[in-house]
Amino acid sequence: MEQILEVDKLNCIFNKGKKREVTALKSVSFSLGKGECLGIIGESGSGKSTVARIVTRLLSATNGSVMLEGDDLNNISKKELYKKIQMVFQTPVESFNPRLRIGVSVAESLKNAGYSTSETKERVANLLEECGLTSDYANRFPHELSGGECQRAAIARALAISPDILICDEATSSLDVTVQKEIIALLDNIRKAKGEDISIIFISHDIALVQAFCDRVIVMNKGEIVEMGDTDEVIKNPKDEYTKKLIASVL
Amino acid sequence: MMKKIDVKKKMIFFGILVVLLLLFSVFCDYLTPYDPNEQDLSIAKQAPSAEHLFGTDRYGRDMLSRVIVGSKASIFSTLLLVAIITVIGTIIGIICGLSGKVVDVVLMRIADIFLAFPGLVFALAIAGVLGGGLHNAIIALAAVSWPKFARLARSQTLAIKEEPYIEASKLAGTSTIKMVFKHILPNIIGPILVTGVLDIGTMMMELAGLSFLGLGAKPPIAEWGSMMSDNRSMLATQPWIVLTPGIAIFVSVMIFNLFGDTLRDFADPKSSRRK
Numbered sequence: 001m002e003q004i005l006e007v008d009k010l011n012c013i014f015n016k017g018k019k020r021e022v023t024a025l026k027s028v029s030f031s032l033g034k035g036e037c038l039g040i041i042g043e044s045g046s047g048k049s050t051v052a053r054i055v056t057r058l059l060s061a062t063n064g065s066v067m068l069e070g071d072d073l074n075n076i077s078k079k080e081l082y083k084k085i086q087m088v089f090q091t092p093v094e095s096f097n098p099r100l101r102i103g104v105s106v107a108e109s110l111k112n113a114g115y116s117t118s119e120t121k122e123r124v125a126n127l128l129e130e131c132g133l134t135s136d137y138a139n140r141f142p143h144e145l146s147g148g149e150c151q152r153a154a155i156a157r158a159l160a161i162s163p164d165i166l167i168c169d170e171a172t173s174s175l176d177v178t179v180q181k182e183i184i185a186l187l188d189n190i191r192k193a194k195g196e197d198i199s200i201i202f203i204s205h206d207i208a209l210v211q212a213f214c215d216r217v218i219v220m221n222k223g224e225i226v227e228m229g230d231t232d233e234v235i236k237n238p239k240d241e242y243t244k245k246l247i248a249s250v251l
Numbered sequence: 252m253m254k255k256i257d258v259k260k261k262m263i264f265f266g267i268l269v270v271l272l273l274l275f276s277v278f279c280d281y282l283t284p285y286d287p288n289e290q291d292l293s294i295a296k297q298a299p300s301a302e303h304l305f306g307t308d309r310y311g312r313d314m315l316s317r318v319i320v321g322s323k324a325s326i327f328s329t330l331l332l333v334a335i336i337t338v339i340g341t342i343i344g345i346i347c348g349l350s351g352k353v354v355d356v357v358l359m360r361i362a363d364i365f366l367a368f369p370g371l372v373f374a375l376a377i378a379g380v381l382g383g384g385l386h387n388a389i390i391a392l393a394a395v396s397w398p399k400f401a402r403l404a405r406s407q408t409l410a411i412k413e414e415p416y417i418e419a420s421k422l423a424g425t426s427t428i429k430m431v432f433k434h435i436l437p438n439i440i441g442p443i444l445v446t447g448v449l450d451i452g453t454m455m456m457e458l459a460g461l462s463f464l465g466l467g468a469k470p471p472i473a474e475w476g477s478m479m480s481d482n483r484s485m486l487a488t489q490p491w492i493v494l495t496p497g498i499a500i501f502v503s504v505m506i507f508n509l510f511g512d513t514l515r516d517f518a519d520p521k522s523s524r525r526k
């Protein structure tokens with residue numbers, strides 16, 4: 001399989017003043033194939049969001065490299081980068097500016113990419129409908145949406161400029177089980193519709209969801225990758241002690 | 252809920268007063284019963300009467316007319332001053348909040364230097380160097396007053412710059428300038444505006460103070476502070492000449508402060524005082 005994203009030996013150390021260092025990532029390497037869905041699991045604080053933030057250049061790694069389609073991430077302009085890679089944030093409601101209507105937030109990347117007003121409007125309406133909302137949600141404010149609806153709007157926003165890579169950071173963790181299922185079904189539909197054109201990094205601490213949705217999985221513990229492999233394999237025959245515990249605690 | 256409506260009513264009430272005051276100062280030239288600059292020594296230093304409600308000054312000019320006309324210089328120079336420090340402070344504060352360490356540290360140390368001076372003393376020094384006059388008084392007070400707004404804007408910017416919605420808009424490819432106007436400014440402007448309105452009263456007093464010290468408006472411009480100053484020797488004998496502009500300052504400052512207070516309570520219901 002052709003690789004779209006290659007992450008090599010990422011280290012990330014947060015410096016919080018004198019002698020207070022937090023090592024968030026230790027030599028993290030993995031790759032993402034074209035059209036693949038890669039799960040990242042691990043308990044809270046294991047560094048999952050940090051990986052996502054480095055891959056989207058919201059944060060710079062202390063060292064290590066990330067290659068997107070063979071180019072170093074740092075050599076790609078952010079403008080180009082964000083046409084290729086998008087993220088659904090861990091906190092859906094907070095990821096919308098409280099003072100802007102949903103439609104404006106969803107349209108932001110389109111506007112920046114030079115779409116005309118009428119094109120943008122039509123595309124936003126289509127996106128919202130694709131994501132299981134109606135087009136009049138565009139006129140609502142974030143606080144007028146439920147958590148699940150916000151999550152759908154966030155997915156619509158991330159899909160707006162048809163990225164090649166979609167990162168879902170705990171896209172379902174703040175939702176109840178039935179809504180979780182709907183969101184997963186939505187993501188599944190998107191995958192089916194786009195096929196090879198979209199690769200997904202699915203961050204979660206819910207093993208069952210990852211099992212249902214991901215081709216491969218990475219298990220992280222304290223900033224390190226402790227296990228990596230086909231999802232079913234890893235879950236049926238975990239080799240690492242930590243993975244065993246993690247799976248035992250859920251199943 | 253009751254309280255919020257109450258605050259809103261109060262805010263509208265004081266807001267109307269502020270608007271009336273502004274209208275008053277805009278149209279003050281048409282509201283004077285006499286020409287404020289016409290001298291008539293035969294009626295100098297007259298006590299308040301039906302003809303001259305606020306009495307007359309030492310040149311026989313009608314005090315009521317002078318106080319009315321004085322509103323223009325006093326209120327507009329104050330508003331100009333507050334507008335200048337709010338805008339400059341906000342711009343510098345946002346730059347500090349968004350930029351890296353070096354720029355932030357340098358600008359904030361400069362702000363600290365200005366903050367460390369006692370405001371009026373520094374203003375005195377500047378007015379002394381640049382000379383008196385209303386313009387220089389405004390420049391002087393602006394120089395010592397912007398850091399407060401810069402600090403406020405900076406802390407507000409720092410507080411929101413890592414919000415997920417800011418990061419989401421970065422991912423949408425939004426440029427920094429657009430980010431400031433679309434996401435940052437609208438979310439930090441509330442407290443800055445409230446502080447600005449609350450500062451109008453203080454600034455009016457400080458401007459009047461500088462004028463009183465002879466470093467602000469120069470005669471024959473009618474300005475409340477300098478009117479008090481010019482006539483201060485007559486406080487014991489003809490008190491109305493000194494007190495009427497003073498009352499005008501007091502009333503205007505009160506109106507702006509009360510409006511600012513209710514505006515703050517409205518913007519942040521948590522801070523509203525118990526009744």
Ligand SMILES: Nc1ncnc2c1ncn2[C@@H]1O[C@H](COP(=O)(O)OP(=O)(O)OP(=O)(O)O)[C@@H](O)[C@H]1O
Binds near residue numbers: 024051
């Ligand atoms: N800005 C930061 N400054 C300092 N430490 C940080 C910062 N961001 C993250 N960390 C630390 O890095 C580690 C990894 O954090 P991260 O957010 O990646 O965890 P996570 O796996 O996403 O957790 P969760 O499941 O709770 O979202 C944590 O120990 C966290 O405290």
Ligand SMILES: [Mg+2]
Binds near residue numbers: 048049050090169170
């Ligand atoms: Mg996280």
